[in-house]
Amino acid sequence: MIDTNKSQEGQPPLPMQGIPQPTRDEVLKLPRVHISSHPVMAHKMTALRDNNTTPPDFYRLVKEIGALLAYEATENLALDTSTIETPLQATTGYRLAGGIGVTPILRAGLGLAEGFREVISDAQVWHLGLRRDERTLRALEYYNRLPHQIDLQVCYAVDPMLATGGSAIDALNILKRRNIPRLCYVGIIAAPYGLLKLTQAHPDVDIYIAALDESLNDYGYIVPGLGDAGDRQFGTF
Numbered sequence: 001m002i003d004t005n006k007s008q009e010g011q012p013p014l015p016m017q018g019i020p021q022p023t024r025d026e027v028l029k030l031p032r033v034h035i036s037s038h039p040v041m042a043h044k045m046t047a048l049r050d051n052n053t054t055p056p057d058f059y060r061l062v063k064e065i066g067a068l069l070a071y072e073a074t075e076n077l078a079l080d081t082s083t084i085e086t087p088l089q090a091t092t093g094y095r096l097a098g099g100i101g102v103t104p105i106l107r108a109g110l111g112l113a114e115g116f117r118e119v120i121s122d123a124q125v126w127h128l129g130l131r132r133d134e135r136t137l138r139a140l141e142y143y144n145r146l147p148h149q150i151d152l153q154v155c156y157a158v159d160p161m162l163a164t165g166g167s168a169i170d171a172l173n174i175l176k177r178r179n180i181p182r183l184c185y186v187g188i189i190a191a192p193y194g195l196l197k198l199t200q201a202h203p204d205v206d207i208y209i210a211a212l213d214e215s216l217n218d219y220g221y222i223v224p225g226l227g228d229a230g231d232r233q234f235g236t237f
């Protein structure tokens with residue numbers, strides 16, 4: 001366990017100060033966690049993390065990584081079969097069975113959802129606004145456009161950063177009230193702390209990420225991380 005207890009006398013504690021965190025090795029064995037091992041992903045992640053990457057390039061990279069993650073996270077989708085005619089003869093065709101939903105957790109999830117739509121163009125997009133209170137690290141819901149008519153085989157909650165896990169856990173709690181047969185979480189970078197909390201809260205949910213980082217700092221930011229994924233996409237520093 002890493003102990004981040006470095007409180008300054010007389011100051012209120014920072015939100016993650018003194019809170020024990022699991023190590024990478026402790027969470028690597030969790031079931032249902034898929035960490036990309038593709039070299040193209042590692043290449044794009046390096047550009048994404050770089051402090052010199054500008055917001056337009058950062059947003060483009062989030063979309064590209066979103067498309068790669070979508071390809072990995074849709075590996076088990078159910079298919080319907082039918083007979084189709086090629087110009088030469090009849091053959092068996094395969095189409096995705098039932099609808100696919102993508103829930104971007106606003107704001108930072110927007111770029112990831114766009115990448116998803118480049119792989120599955122007719123995915124429904126269910127917007128959900130959650131904002132992390134930086135003092136308590138609790139997620140606050142401020143926007144919800146989830147439809148009530150459900151015709152999905154699976155819905156993917158997408159958000160680049162899994163830090164304490166609070167936002168992801170709340171988003172999946174909200175989605176579970178819609179009785180969707182299967183839910184997945186797709187993120188770019190996870191901290192071991194958030195990954196463990198998410199797995200404990202939602203052991204039935206598959207988790208796809210591009211990278212597992214070292215830890216959270218005292219402020220609840222992922223290190224080495226990439227900073228604030230929302231601000232870096234939208235230029236609001």
Ligand SMILES: O=P(O)(O)OC[C@H]1O[C@H](OP(=O)(O)OP(=O)(O)O)[C@H](O)[C@@H]1O
Pocket residue numbers: 105106107108109130131132133137139159160161162163164165166167168194220228229230231
């Ligand atoms: O795992 P957690 O500790 O909950 O932290 C992760 C959340 O924090 C960030 O959102 P933020 O609140 O900064 O909103 P934004 O997307 O509008 O920038 C991030 O995109 C996640 O939603």
Ligand SMILES: O=c1cc[nH]c(=O)[nH]1
Pocket residue numbers: 108161163220221222223225226227228229230
């Ligand atoms: O490192 C972090 C943690 C939460 N939200 C971010 O955007 N980055």
Ligand SMILES: [Mg+2]
Pocket residue numbers: 108228229230231
């Ligand atoms: Mg943010």
